[in-house]
Amino acid sequence: MSAAPAILLDELQFRWPGQAGLCLDIPRLEIAAGETVFLHGPSGSGKSTLLGILGGVAVPQRGRVCVLGNELTQMNSGARDRLRATHIGFLFQQFNLLPWLSAIDNVLLPCTFSPARKARATGLAGASHGVRAEAERLLSQLDLTSSHWLKPAAELSVGQQQRVAAARALIGRPEIVIADEPTSALDAERQQIFIDLLLREVGASSANSPVGADKTALVFVSHDQRLAAHFDRTVDLCEINRAVQTEARMGPA
Amino acid sequence: MSPAPLLRLAARSAWARRLTLGVTLVAIMLSTALLLCVERVRTDARQSFTQSVSGVDLVVGARTGSVQLMLYAVFHAGAASNNIDWKSFEILATHPAVEWALPLSLGDSHRGFAVLGTTPEYFTHFSYGEHQTLAFRAGAPFANVFDTVIGSEAAAKLSYKIGDKITLSHGIGSANLLEHGDKPFQVVGILEPTGTPVDRTIHVSLEAITALHLDWFAGAPVKGVAIPQDLVSKFDLKPKEITAALVGLKRRSDVFRMQRFVNEFRGEPLLGVLPGVALDELWQTIGLVERTLFAVSVLVIIVGLAGLVATMLASLNERRRELAILRALGAGPADIFLMLAAEGLLVTTLGATLGAAMLTLISAIFAPWLLEHLGVLLVPRVLSIAELYLLGGVIITGMLASLVPGWRAWRMSLADGLTPRS
DSSP: OOOOOOOOEOOOOOEEEEEEOOOOEEEEEEEEETTTEEEOOOOSHHHHHHHHTTTSSSSSSSSEEETTTGGGSOOOOHHHHHHHHEEEEEEEEHHHEEEEESHHHHHHHHHHHHHHHHHHHHOOOOHTTHHHHHHHHHHHHTOOOGGGGTTTTGOOHHHHHHHHHHHHHHHHHHHHEEESSSSTTTTTTHHHHHHHHHHHHHHHHHHSSSSOOOOOEEEEEEOGGGGGGSSSEEHHHHHHHHOHHHHHHHHOO | OOOOOHHHHHHHHHHHHHHHHHHHHHHHHHHHHHHOOOOHHHHHHHHHHHHHBBBBBBEEESSOOOOHHHHTTTTTOOSSSSSSHHHHHHHHHTOOTEEEEEEBBBOEEEETEEEEEEEHHHHHHHHHHEEEEEOOEESOOOSSTTTHHHHHHHHHHTOOTTTTTEEEEEEEEEEEEEEEEOOOEEEEEEEOOSSSSSEEEEEEEHHHHHHHTTTTTTTOOTTTTOGGGGGGGGGGOOEESSSSEEEEEESSGGGGHHHHHHHTSSSEEEEEHHHHHHHHHHHHTTTTHHHHHHHHHHHHHHHHHHHHHHHHHTHHHHHHHHHHHHHHHOOHHHHHHHHEEEEEEHHHHHHHHHHHHHHHHHHHHHHHHHHHHHOOOOOOOOOOHHHHHHHHHHHHHHHHHHHHHHHHHHHHHHHHTSSSOO
16 A cells, blocks of 8 residues: 555645735645655744644645545544544644653653554553553653653753653654754754754654554754755745745735 | 543643642632521521421411511510400410410510510420420529519620519610519529520519509509509419410311411400411511522622632633643543533532531531520531532532633634644
């Protein structure tokens, strides 16, 4: 079976309610399974909106959004919630950990909302270990020592919080990981280390997968073009979003 | 999906916000206690009023309005327009359906408290509330003509004790009353508080009332005639008239037959009243108290719930980010709803339960004080059915109130989308 693309946008148009102009107007964007993509866009290029649409929170007025072959515009909000919980790992700019929850429980959060993801995470750790062992393995892989696992997230350093957030995005090996400016709080050296860790984990999950199984695609969003070299492909949102081009043409000369 | 992990998550989230939730909990606790308290005072005030007499099947007096008869016969307020002839009372008392009959003679007072002339049987037959009979805090019923038994409130206000001598005044009120100064009474008994007009009554024997007025005529002492106290026993002290009578029947089912007998009495125009019905009627006419208390109850509910919603909304900013994160990680509306509802249920149930416990404790402590000073008899109890309904209402409303901010939070979390701002 030929795997469906991880993400497929087709003649997508989106306008925020109450606004005159389109926010997004993307003829086509395809991201293959297992592909790592650097999505570049300055602020105002519709980045956050695009992520909202991929996550199923915002629904476009026109066009198709397919995530792993599922047409989001044809699904109800509950089904979109389930799809997001099961197949997409999010890594946010502010990490968005629950400060009162321990590092390991933050990592396990997606498994609380998606039994499918929990089952996969359990499968990865081996039936005798359980889902908690998988969270511990991920945290170890991301160089977070066990002394930090039970600490509340609020007590961790920025770098540690970021690795917890990464582990949370990766647990249960979702087919898509979307990272939104996850390195903006770090200095250049730490950015490098973190991206290496992230790519290693995504790559490891793809490499370890049995033939034909879903591979993990990574969409890495940033305005910092120096990071682009680490990824399979670079997509410039300004280039594919006609709404931005129109605005630029019609803006003050 | 089993809700257990979600509930664990909700519990941890609540624990992280324990300070804000603690404030909410205390607010709910206090308003529940206040609400139950006002309601309890309201129902008990009504109860202690409408059960000012119980076990009495018929109140009999000269023909007048039933409310007026109750006012003077039971509450010793106002004056009777007419008296009952003693012979009529004797006919009534010996009627085959009648088990006992207590004559009541009113008209004198002592420092603002009504004086009631009656027979010693009054202390065994009269009952109030749930058929509670009068109990003596000290002393015993009167045995001699110039003995008196006083109610608890009168005793407390006037600081009387057993053995004190008191004199009675002719008439009711306080201004320029003529004194029966030549015939003092001795306090031989003090009653326990009842929360009824008995507390404010000076009880003397029927013979004493006659004796006091031996040398009086037409409401004033007869000039030049003074019968010393130690000589009154030489006179026939059997009363000629009484003010009213309380009647107990052998069978309650005879009450309407007996009432008809009284109302169609041949000797003189009489009126028989069923005290329960008449007291209820009287309470309706002075129902302002109850309506006021009810309005207070409603205000307490509104203020309490407004406080609840206010504290919940105040904590909303704290939760906004949390709920957005959970939404982004795949929590559906049902999951969010379950978490919020569980928290609301926990906090309101705990608050309402603690409030009820607080009220039970406080009312147990303050019940004697309330009875002594306000004449309200708080019936000791855990929770009545009506109060359980009220408690259920508080919990349901509190839960709904906690869902309003929750619903807002959920809408906001959708708008926040996948990039919640910190």
